[in-house]
Amino acid sequence: MTGSVPRISLGPVLYFWDRELLLDFYRRIADTQVDIVYLGETVCSKRRSLRTDDWLELAGTLRQAGKEVVLSSLALIEAGSELASLRRLCGNTDFSVEANDMGAVQLLSGQRPFVTGPAINIYNHRTLSVLAGLGLKRWTLPLELSRDTLENMQQQRPAGVETEVFVYGRLPLAYSARCFTARAANLPKDDCRLRCLDYPDGLLLATREQQDFLVLNGIQTQSARTCNLIGELEDLVRLKVDVLRISPQSQHTEKIIEIFHACLHSDYPLHDAETALQALMPTGPCNGYWHATAGMDSHIVEEAICQH
């Protein structure tokens, strides 16, 4: 590839996994080629497989393994207890923080450099520049924005600010005060019995003609299809994207990281990578947002081989 090679990040685990599954997952991640690891519960504060101290210990271990660790904040803050946790998270001085709501942005502004996740609405230069002035060091392109918007944003990116793009995973599309997993089980949210533990990749929602459409993940709604921008790697490099984010799934995450890494660092043909990745997805692929069409669309990628 021409241009500097982007680093690979692993987004926060968006699902509710039990303690063993999580610890085992990150033990394996420590041995992968991933450069940056986002850690923490971003969806529901009732999910407590790991306590704050456990996360911090894990963060230390991953840092020892050479990873840059970022602690991710909850995307929807409602209860006072959640705000208190957010304050503690933003007050930690050992690791940088990924802000996933504007409360977190406020707590970090002017205090220390911070990162924003895909649910922070940075849709134009002026927004990016205001946040850069408040300490933003890396932003993630909002999921519904296209390649052309990214290109435009990159042209006037403030000095010292890095750009990250969500390149692989089911897309977190919406947040609610209601829990749709509990609703599916006919349970009230207050007595959800942590049913999302049963769905390590979320609960599939189909249309009445059996088209897999969305995924219910507690209070979060995701795309059923897996966003995959591997076919756009050359473009991502050309646009000087600094970090490519892979969102964890319960199976094959290491393999997915390996494929992206191979495409970035060796001659692994993108077409083969595309085929290999499709076999690892729970449902099919999509990349419509990149092409400025419906997010669920899948545009066919031209055959291409990485060139160095």
Added chain:
Amino acid sequence: MELVCPAGNLPALKAAVDAGANAVYMGFRDDTNARHFTGLNFDQARALEGIRYARKRGAKVFAAINTYPQPAGWSRWQDAVDRAAALDVDALILADIGVMDYAANRWPELRLHLSVQGSATTAEAIRFYHENFGIQRAVLPRVLSLAQVRQVAADSPVPLEVFGFGSLCVMVEGRCLLSSYATGLSPNTYGACSPASAVRWQQTPAGLESRLNKVLIDRYREDEPAAYPTLCKGRFCVDDHTYYAIEEPASLNTLELLPQLQAIGVAAIKIEGRQRSPAYVQQVTRVWRAALDACRRDPQGFRLQPAWRDALQKVSEGTQTTLGAYHRPWQ
């Protein structure tokens, strides 16, 4: 508490003002506002006429410029802010940080409100917009419970406006991409959810089907009333059950909470529905005016009048109303 009512067009604006709104909110005829629907909204001449009409009767006018511009469209949002400033509106309702930064610098005297599309759910989030752009009011998303609203109100640097009545967004506003996932157009980017241009109706042997850009949102038997295919209000299959998997079609109605909202110190109640008819706006405004007056006179003695409830039920979506998130079990 101030009563803030929707003005999708000039007749609706007049209806709201005549029925007792303290303020009306309107948008321009493009994607700079979150009700970017065909035939709706104001050009400059209509806006001016509306503002004169409202002012003469003691009502304020707010301009909603509450979607998120991308670089290619930026000038349209900047222009909308300038036009609203030229019209001398009483406040701008903004969501995007960049637009807010522009408005605060270019028109420092202009009052700014944080739109519900800004999705601020905590006092800290509100403080961000207050400290950086001097917003003077925040509209809360429809996801908070009454206890949570009370908490935010206690800590917020600015007074709050909350939704009282109208369509219910089950997702946090400003952060929902369901519509663009299916159609390419979202409230953030285009100012409309599940836009009419993507809707297809088709009579089939299995029933009347509604689709959004090919995705089946619902199917109705002959005896079932069909509803607009807003994506989150469709019936879907989860674990072999077909049901309203995300949200049942229902309207938000918080009339019975008025004394509590007043006690919390909420500054304004917002009525949703710029896409609704002038008759609807008039009906709803009249009921809420009467209720707010009754509540102010005697909060302890405040009782729901059956006539109010009947009048609101008649115009409600799906004819069901709900307290939404204000009522904790709903969450």
